[in-house]
Amino acid sequence: MQSSVAISVGLPLALCIIMLGLGLSLRLEDFFRVLARPFPVVVGLTCQMVLLPTICFLLVSVSNLPPAICVGMMLLAASPGGTSAALYTHLARGDVALSISLTALTSLFSIVTLPIIINISLLAFYGEDASIRLELHQVLQIFAIAVVPTLIGVYLHKRYPALTARLDKPVKQLATFFLAAVVIIALVGQWELLAIWGPTVGVLALAFSMISMGVGYFVPRLFKIERRQAIALSMSIGLHNAALVIALAMSEHMLNDPEMAIPPAAYGVIAYIAGAIVLWGYNRQRQAG
Secondary structure (H helix, E strand, O other), X not given: OOOOHHHHHHHHHHHHHHHHHXXXXXXXXXXXXXXXXXXXXXXXXXXXXXXHHHHHHHHHHOOOOOHHHHHHHHHHHXXXXXXXXXXXXXXXXXXXXXXXXXXXXXXXXHHHHHHHHHHHHHHHHHOOOOOOOOOHHHHHHHHHHHHHHHHHHHHHHHHOHHHHHHHHHHHHHHHHHHHHHHHHHHHHHOHHHHHHHHHHHHHHHHHHHHHHHHXXXXXXXXXXXXXXXXXXXXXXXXXXXXXXXXXXXHOOOOOOOXXXXXXXXXXXXXXXXXXXXXXXXXXXXXXXX
């Protein structure tokens, strides 16, 4: 589980390019609209921080997996939204501003929620209560990757509209290619690990990914939230920040247990595939409608 250049450098860089590209097509009015109608955000936060950890706990409780793997899955469930969710939201014609806003908020709130959920998981699966904390700089790093490049793109859109119109498509194409390359490199680097744990952890990670996106879409729809916003919530809730919890699991100053990093490592590959399947389904539904 050694950190590779693709993960430690390439992935954050790819995500920054993605968020910059998305920002080129956004306006500040898009974010003001989200703040003016906060109900979808409240529903999304409730799904992400309460409902999903509960569902994941029930899944791993009946899975008969080792305690470290169970805690690793709970790490994943407690993690904030991944910044790549905004790209999937854009491709599915969802509300990108809502997706970015939810990712930013869950990243901020995870300072409190991640340690609480992890400590409960350690108590449940190990029978002991170990105190951990999430370093502030890690959350600020996520926040910076999700928000700062987007705001730069929004500024460029407002200041140089003709330039951003020309850059919009090539930047998004570059970002998509870069992200795909990073995922392939990471997959090759962790192939032996994924081959060993794929039949068990992989299936569980895939099930959790699909459940997450299903909850993120159908719960908002039950509350009469419009389809574009439900798609944004589905992607933001369903695509977790696996890189953060891998670092948390392997850090010598935190959990220091590489085995706990196996579920988020498997999920980090599987979620992109699951997201692509769901994206295809949303687009087919939109075309049929």
